[in-house]
Amino acid sequence: MSSNRADRAITSDRLSMRRQ
DSSP states (O other), X not given: OOOHHHHHHHHHHXXXXXXX
């Protein structure tokens, strides 16, 4: 449970790419 920030960053990046 230490890579939660990295997981959120990846999710945000993927969502941004999907919105494009």
